[in-house]
Every structure is written in C-alpha cells, then in structure tokens.
Amino acid sequence: MLTIYAIPHSLYCAKLRIALRHKQLEWKEELPPGGVGSDHFRSIIPSGNIPTLNDGGFILGDSEAIIEYLEEAHPDNSLMPENPRHRAKYREMSRFHDTRLEPVLRQFFPLVDPANRDQSQIGAATIAMNARLAQLDAMLSGFDHVTLRLFDCGYPITFIWLRAITDRLGGAVQWPENVVAYDRWLRSTHAVSEEIAHYMPHVEDWLASKLGASQ
Numbered sequence: 001m002l003t004i005y006a007i008p009h010s011l012y013c014a015k016l017r018i019a020l021r022h023k024q025l026e027w028k029e030e031l032p033p034g035g036v037g038s039d040h041f042r043s044i045i046p047s048g049n050i051p052t053l054n055d056g057g058f059i060l061g062d063s064e065a066i067i068e069y070l071e072e073a074h075p076d077n078s079l080m081p082e083n084p085r086h087r088a089k090y091r092e093m094s095r096f097h098d099t100r101l102e103p104v105l106r107q108f109f110p111l112v113d114p115a116n117r118d119q120s121q122i123g124a125a126t127i128a129m130n131a132r133l134a135q136l137d138a139m140l141s142g143f144d145h146v147t148l149r150l151f152d153c154g155y156p157i158t159f160i161w162l163r164a165i166t167d168r169l170g171g172a173v174q175w176p177e178n179v180v181a182y183d184r185w186l187r188s189t190h191a192v193s194e195e196i197a198h199y200m201p202h203v204e205d206w207l208a209s210k211l212g213a214s215q
C-alpha cells in the first residue's frame, strides 16, 4: 500500500489526498519518521518535504511530483487529458497555484496569532491576494468544469484557508465571479467534499491553537 508521510494541518497533504480520493487509491498516513525537519526524516527525503510518498521503498517528495507519478503509475480515474496542449495548460494552472497563489496565502499565516497581528501587513497581503485572484479569474475563463483535473487538487484547500483566515482577520479579499463559481464546483465533487469533511477539523484546530480565547 502507498504510504504518505504527512502532518494533519498540511495544505499540500490535503491537496495530495484529493488526488488519491479521485483516483480511488488506498493509502496510509504516517507522521514523518523522526519528526518534521529532523535529520532522520532528511535521511529518507533530503528536502524534508511534506508530503512525501513511500511506494514500496520508492521515495518521492512534492505533492505535484507525487500526483504526476500516481497518474502515470495508476492511469484509471485520470486527472489528465490526452492532448499535449491541454496537459500543458493543466500544469500551468497547477503551478500557478503552487508558486503564485498559495505563497501569498502563506503571508497571512503568521498574522493569525493576535500577538503578531499587524494591520499594514494584513493590508499588503490582501492587495497581493486580490491581484492573484484577479489573474486566476482570467485564467479560469478558458476552462469548463466537468471532471476533476490535476490542477483542481490544490485550489479548494487554499480557498478554505483563505476564507477561514480572512473571516477572522478582517480585510477586504475580493472573490471574483469565476473564482466563486469554481470554488462552488470544486466543493460539489466527491473527492473535494470528502477531503473537506476530513480536513476542516484540522483547520479549526490550527486556528484555535493560534487564536485561543480571542476566537
């Protein structure tokens, strides 16, 4: 069986589970041996990346690399189309999530703790996020939403965190029309709705650990 080294609140582990659920693969999860960032875990995977896959001794880090490997090793319930240009566009959308949108979400995480709350930093992160969401809105206009695709695995989890955090922090994140419709469609798919049911308590636990009584 596939083993995933994961931690409960990791966004990229949730992204990977959406692909596993869609592809109807069985897996088990373990905490990273030796702990996050430990020498022992880095002896298994030098980058220390979470998630990391262990497929019968074949070790692979990075959610995107893992999903592409699973797609090739287990082609059923595919997340990729045949056409090379469509495949390339799926990868472009997925990388936009991992390298452009989600890194802006990360700017919000340290600001959740009331001790670190800084309105000017919340404002700067909000401006950066609105710019990325506007770009995503334009990019989405080229896609119909029919069945789950490679790039659909990361976005729903980033949207969950963004709503949960900005509900608490305030700020003025603007959700463009195509993004709202996309989020609604993602939640209607079985893989995303199952993952949200599993993952949401971990999001709430993380927020409670940062917000304490001020929640």
Ligand SMILES: N[C@@H](CCC(=O)N[C@@H](CS)C(=O)NCC(=O)O)C(=O)O
Binding pocket: 010, 011, 012, 013, 036, 037, 047, 048, 049, 050, 051, 061, 062, 063, 064, 098
């Ligand atoms: N691009 C990577 C990002 C994964 C990532 O940022 N993982 C965090 C946890 S959510 C991590 O590895 N933290 C531990 C570390 O950096 O040592 C992926 O898609 O797997």
